[in-house]
Amino acid sequence: MMGIAVNMLNGVSYGMILFIIASGLSLIFGVMGVLNLAHGAFFVLGAYIGLTLAGKGWGFVLAALAAGAAVGLLGLVLERVFLGRLYKQVNEQVLLTLGLVYIYWNAILWIWGPKSHIGKAPLALQGDIVLTSFSYPLYRLWIILIGLAIFAGLWFLEERTRIGAIMRAGMDDKQMTTGLGINYPLFSSFVFFLGAFLGGLAGFLGTPILGIQPGLSMDILLIAIIVIVVGGVGHVAGALLGALLIGVVDAFGKAYFPDFALFTVYLAMIVILLSKPSGLLGRRVNS
């Protein structure tokens, strides 16, 4: 029983990191119809920027926000200078963002070198907490709470604000939304900034658990894509549901079916896509 409870916590905490990164990817894809393959690189960049700032004495929270903002700005430049010119050119967008992965990768190697790092949780979140009959690392519990807080903020933005209304309208019918006088290109830039911010934030928040190394971008991108495919694109609740499902399946798969550990996540994706091709809470993406 204890094993099941601990593995559930493992899955949920890992899932929360996946949610933060996947929510950014889902927003960008949902609003703009752009599958940003450089999103994994945003994760890695955010981790290294955050670790550098934390190493210079910036507090954990400040370093996390600054890392997200820095990556967000980079995303904004990417969108304004490159992606904005490739409207509806899906193949070109994919090629461009894939090429950018290699540029970011080499830039990371050039600036920070090839070494891997593990982040330090803030002092107050280090150590462990006793839960009934077992102790569990405190930071992993906090990641769950942080993830839920981010979800609450994004849900509020999506469902209760004008920006969210524009987001949902744009996903349903972009031309109509533009026709109503909304400056959609400017709005797209904001969404791209937010998506990249979330990617960078996830990178730094994940370092005390996952660590970071330059080659991580494609691995994390792949799992983020699986999350948004499973949860459904363009819906923050879908990203959360997908991330929790993948996180839990991954944890239980590794714990109880280790010989098939690599396969369990893909099996879950296949089963869900067969029963619901648009994902659990998916909406049709209007490209």
Place this chain on the structure above:
Amino acid sequence: MKNVWGKGLFLFLCLVFVVFSSYVSAVPAHAEGKPLTIGLLLPYTGFDPRNAPQMEAATRQRLDEIGWKVGDRKVQLITADEATDPNVGVQKAMKLVQQDKADVILGTLFGNVAIAVAGYCNRVGVPFAPYIEQSYSVIKTAPQGALLPTGTLKGSTYPGGLYAYDKLGFKTASILYSDYVAGEEYIGGFVEGFQKHGGSIVQRQAVPLGTLDFAPFLTNLQKADVVAFWFAGTMGPFLKQFFEFKQGQPVIAPTYWTIEPEIMNELGDKAVGVIGTGHDSPEMNFAKNRQFVEAMKKRLNGETPNHYMYSAYITTATYLEAAKATGGDTSRDKIIKAWRKVKIETPMGVVSFDKDGCGVGDLYVFRFQKEKGNYHWQIVDEGQYKQKPVRAPSE
């Protein structure tokens, strides 16, 4: 009439070309003017690119020391990125051999790349030696043309298993390892040593390559006298998570040098007592080692050399010694014969080869300790594995 003369001239020119080409390719491998070309394959990109620049630096260090010459022959180094991918490794090896006319291929890091490249080199008759320990399969794949200067994966961890049972008194072990050839063999060597005099393995967990979150495996860990683990590229993150989950058992990292030093220092007191085996240490106090450490620190802005650099240096050094012995003749049979006879003093101690081309050297058991406020790996057992082939008895 005109046509006949034209065709005849064309055929004559073809004949001249064929004869000329045959002459050129029949020219000996150490023709005057042709530099001795070392093709260096390293993973500058891919899954684990951390160590490639350092290994290249160590290679260049050795070449600097000999003035980039073997006898009268200049040496040139051509690097290529194998990207931690066997297909890419073979493609790049083909480029180094066919286009760059490499006399030898050195390098590779991951076992799957090493085996693939060994197979290619064996087919085309070019000698090959990987950097760092590799599976004995490399020699089996290329019995006439591959050497393992730093020994096999199993051989390098075998003493750790012996030490854990014989000296530390552990009777049972739980093991975790990356689910691929190097993971299985590194931990396999430890297991072979541990079981030799009666130790038993209570649990084996094969972890998918690239796993970052070890929580499910740590939650599943069964109690044993000791936990032994080996992961590609993620030893440090595993150890950190191991201590976070408060497992409590003693820990053995069969290859201590694969744990990132910066992470060990961050773990600090928690990591004191972790045991591992290795061939070398910057702290070993003999002249060759001190000179090497000094030279590499100067070359790499104060960075202390790690096992990857030692291995790269030693592999290059043994090849150059063989090339010196043949007078610069790099034809495969001659160079392999000379290479297997090499016995030189290196920063790792005296290195030579057994009859199969497996390195013979020294192995030590290390313990992570704290002394005067500084953390470092201290040799705790150096008696049992001196000047022996670095291969497990089963190989």
